[in-house]
Amino acid sequence: MMKKYNNNNSNQHNTKNKSKRLLFILFCLIIVLISFWSCDDFVEVDLPNSQLTSNGVFEEKSTADAAMINIYSKIREVGLLTGTSSGLSLVLGNYADELDFYGNSQNGAVAFYNNSLLASNPDVNGLWNASYNQIYEANAVIQGVENAVNLPSSSRTQLKGEALFVRALIHFYLVNLFNDIPYITTTNYQENSNVSRQSFNEVLSLIKSDLQEAIQLLPSEYISANRLRPNKFTAHALLARVNLYLGQWLEASNQASIVIDNTSLYVYEQDLDKIFLKESTATIWQLAPGFVGGNTLESNTFNFTIGPPPLSALTTSFMASFTPNDLRKTHWTRAITDGTTTWYHPFKYKFSDTASSVEHSIIFRLPEMHLIRAEARAYLGNLSGAKEDVNIIRNTAGLANTTAISGEQVLAAILIERQLEFFTEFGHRFFDLKRTDNIQSVLSLEKPGWDTHDVLFPIPEIEISLNSNLLPQNPGY
């Protein structure tokens, strides 16, 4: 065809065309050359400078540390143990009988306050997802340090111990809220996306074995100032609580004693105003604030200065539980009045706006060990030992020794001390009522919306629809 075209044109055209064709061939060659030369390389891109490969992260101490520390930041900001209004301190305070809800009805907290949770509740789903995300990161640390070649072995054991502890801690709260749950120990999403629920006891024994391993790995001393990263005794403290919930009294008592007896680290703080300061020697583990000089998120959630309360206040029935001389009433709650009505808010954390940080959110503190041991001792028949532990708490609060005599009386006294000591701290009250089987009798009187099935949160509906192995749903949802 080309030939025919040229033949039809004059010679002059022919020469012109020749040079043009030459040009054309040149262009084509350039294009082809560019194409082939760049073909494979062009669409290769480098790792963006804001990201590190997962393997790389765990080859260096500082980046491996940053991966672990991020879990604590997340625990502080979202999920079960955050001091914001989405954490258990407020949520379970509303859900049980500690707090009255005052916010507007568009606030998600209203469903908790009314005990009208549905399986589709977005806040429950949020707690679930945030928890398993924290567990994923813990598993990623465990896996990462196990495969790391260049990471110093001290870091390796330290980080693995911390991650095991965190994994146990989050699962512990989940299992108490939802009952049977899957215990996640891998980062493999295919395995994790069709897991089944494991029984309460199975989960607790997994928690125990993780904690026991953590105790082996974690150092006795704190590796940071202000007890911001868990040590061996933090794991003991959680293990004491796990045993308490399981009714394994001897073990609970022993684990609590391990912490209490370490008097070089833990000294009981007698001054109520100092217990929640960041230097408190009664603190076992606390969370660093999100910024230098910051205080706790709890103070923002609970404290207010003018009534009526913008979000929540302590219930009248709770306030009535204080005996008149209880210093905790005056030191740990604050009355706000508008002249006619008086409201009380939790005031354990007093500071929000200070030049340098004064308070941190405390997750584990020494008084709990005493009350755990007291309860365990009472069940073990050691009533005097039990009362000894209770009285430490009572005396600090400015109260005389307990007058309880019988085992039942001692146990009742312990429960009251737990209520008054740990109010609005991560749902102690709710869990205590639940594990002592008092929940129905107490809350059905206090809460008009209470139903027997409210003792468990619903498994999020979307979780079940994505993974039917999570069936059956908790009863009543």
Next chain:
Amino acid sequence: MKKITINNVKRTLMHSFIIGSSLFFSKVMANNALVYPTRQQTQQISGVVSDANGLVSGVSVSIKSKTIGTLSNFNGQYSIMATANDTLVFSHMGYKTVVVPINGQTHINVKLLVDMTTLQEVKINTGYYSVKDSERTGSIAKITSKVIESQPVSNALATMQGRMAGVHITQTTGVPGGGFNVQIRGQNSIRTNGNNPLYVINGVPYASDPIGTGINSTVIPTQPSPLNSINPDQIESIEVLKDADATAIYGSRGANGVVLITTKKGVAGKTRFTSSISQGVGAVTSYLNLLKTPEYLAMRQEAFANDGISPIPYYAYDVNGTWDQDRYTNWQKELFGGTASITDIYAALSGGSAQTQFLLSANYNKQTTVFPGDFSYNKGNVYLNLNHQSKDKKFSTNVSVGYTVQNNNQPRTDFFREAISIPPNAPELYNEDGSLNWENNTFNNPLRNLEGKYLAKTNDMIANVVMSYQIASFLQLSSSFGYTTLSNNETTTIPSTEFNPAWGLDSQYSSLIASNANRKSWIIEPQLNFTKTLGKGVLNALVGATFQSQTSDQLVQYAFGFASNSLIYNLASASNVYTLVSDDSQYKYQAFFGRINFNWQKKYIINLTGRRDGSSRFGPGKQYANFGAIGVAWLFSKEKFLNNNSVLSFGKLRASYGITGNDQIGDYQYLDTYASSGLNYDGVIGLQPTRLFNSQFGWETNKKFELALEAGFLQDRIFLTTAWYNNRSSNQLTGLPLPGTTGFSSIQSNLDAVVQNRGVELTLRTVNIQNEKVNWSSDFNISWSHNKLLAFPELESSTYANRYIIGQPLNIQKGYHFTGVNPQTGIYTFKDVNDDGVISPLNDKTSIQNFNPQYFGGLQNQISYKNWQLDFLFQFVKQKNYNSSVYFGLPGSQFNQPVGVLNHWQQPDDDAPYQLYSDGSNGAVVDAFYKFLESDATISDASFIRLKNVSLSYNIPLKKAQCKLFFKGQNLATFTKYDGVDPEFQSPGYIPPLRILSAGVKFSF
């Protein structure tokens, strides 16, 4: 082929103006030098050329039997030297030629009539090449500047609504600067954000990925439209490529269709200045009919009585006497009942010589909001287009540069949701001293949202250079070079004054989120075109390559603790500044493409296109894929048996089949990495896993098949196009949803699912009346589409088990089936599908509601009479949508309600649509209410017919200049049975698109 006598110099002008039009010049005439007649006395003849819609530029004005000619300019004016006995010939693509003897006149105005048959000769831009409308093998819809300019909107996508078959567009907010949902021929991808078409502005692909953090723009429900950055006044035409034949050359990015935007170009001749100024007002189209104070308070009292709560508790400030029991405020009017002002100013300068033409334009657009407070969206834009052609016409170049500045200042939150829920007796907004009234902490004052502000500044530039060189008569080399740069600066302030004073917070608690994002991309697309006549046929071929690189970076900072709220924009004044995001990413893309087209006697046409694409968004070994299509057309009206048929003037059958792809998945998804979380712990910023990773995912493919018939009757005065298509997308690339137990919500992977989109599109264009005074034409389009999940292996065991159903559309909602109020208990009931006595989501959510429109379309009319011109568009959609019940809280709680709830259950045997009132402590009522929200009762028919657009204009007849007065209206009237604010609108809880009335003047001289 038309032969027009015209001088050589002006030839290029004409070519450049009539974009893509196909005037062909006789070789002999074209090569002649300029000839001035000398025998007779010549004089200047001038006048104006217009058509039914207004002035027409680029009309060839020539003298019969002579080689003299000129073109009408930008304003339809012409002048030519001729003798008194000459005859003028006015011709223009798409119009019937008009012949006027001069007979001594010096001023001759001419009115052109549209020649419907030549519309088929207009060239259509298909991106890498252009093709005559009559000879195209693909499916392409087009609107031009005339339609675009008739609408008082600031986003080009809004101008397409209702005017294109198969193109379904919904605006996602009435807040200016917001976004649009665009679906071309249905939802192809399971990923909800994987259905955007490819936008190409003057040959430069324009990224539609969101920019900014999303933390900031809470007032806008979806990401702002990428086309906010182009001014509709500047657009010459928008073409939408739909089928495989048209889109396969865009390969991996063509699956969801391609939107090509071509901007205006300069016209040779005298330098002209054109300007238009318009001022409009906007308001919401309707209010919901809500309870007034007495009805509301009665509801609340009844709710507490039902719940057995007495006295009314402390926290029920609305009804326990804390608030005035007689106050009434229409909160809808108060919070979104304002009038938005819309100002638009446009100015353009154009002109040039035969070889070089220019167009310089500037535009300013300002829209305020219907919210209280002083908020506005400002957009300024400058645009330059330059054309040059060498004297020997071998080398030509076109340069276009557009620069847009957007400045959006909005409240942080849309007031809609609060406005409809605040009790009608809620207190005053302001105290006497002008401060916000919190009514002693009992009132969550909605105007607190005015304290925090959202500011977005976006600057972007789109530049493009096309150079082409005619190597030989059959061979042309061209290359386009494009560059885009975008910078976005967003801030959100949360001052302490936004919080209830009860918290006792001062400016130490004020915070600022500042985001800075930049995106730059360049693209080079060399291309070689080959054209050769082979016997009675013409062979067209092209080969080309694309190299594109895009880099983006983003910095998001969070600052709080300010010494004073007046320093809130100053990062240096914050006691704490944290970097939440500091990120960059790179996207690289490379392709080789080609086309072979063979056209036999303009009767039989075959078109082959192909593309090999590589993208950095896929992992090693998965980066490349091949795409391609075949299209055929048969112009049966050119067959002998139909030649010169008096009824059928045009007939074409066409079909196409091909494969396109989709790589809209974001960058680096295949990498297993950690990135900074921005969270500080004891002075260390944490690192977190970026995602669950899968390095194995690859391209999604979309196979498209189309069959179409185009037929013109009575000289094309009636022109009908019907198309049937069947598209199947497979190897679906999706963020596979995962249960939370995996630690994440999804993972990127390929699914073996097949989604089918099948539909029929029909467009009908008629010229109803056409004479010198009156012109009336109509365009009607309607599209039926059906989306269906064809296959999904192991759906039952996948995480999609409860979301999709094989045989059903993707856009379905499974819900409970609402069975009314139990007359004895007064509580909502639902169908217990598996009869287990419990209404549970897994077993009983079986009512399937389809949200895809069944059909949609529009009817557009253009009527002109003398100097008057009236255009109007009716848009219609048959569909289902959420009704207003999804906006409201539990009836009886502290939420206002629609008046419908008055008809509620009160005593046994009541037959009422609403259940009994409760403040929220009756668990059964609350539970039933939430199930109600997840039932089919919230979904109802939302079909509508809407008078979408009216434009009325009047041309003031002037000699030297032109002046047009116009009135435009948008969303003027809606006919629907729908119960809700706007049946078209799909973002419940936000302000729907406004009704806009605008008037203005356009002049040029």
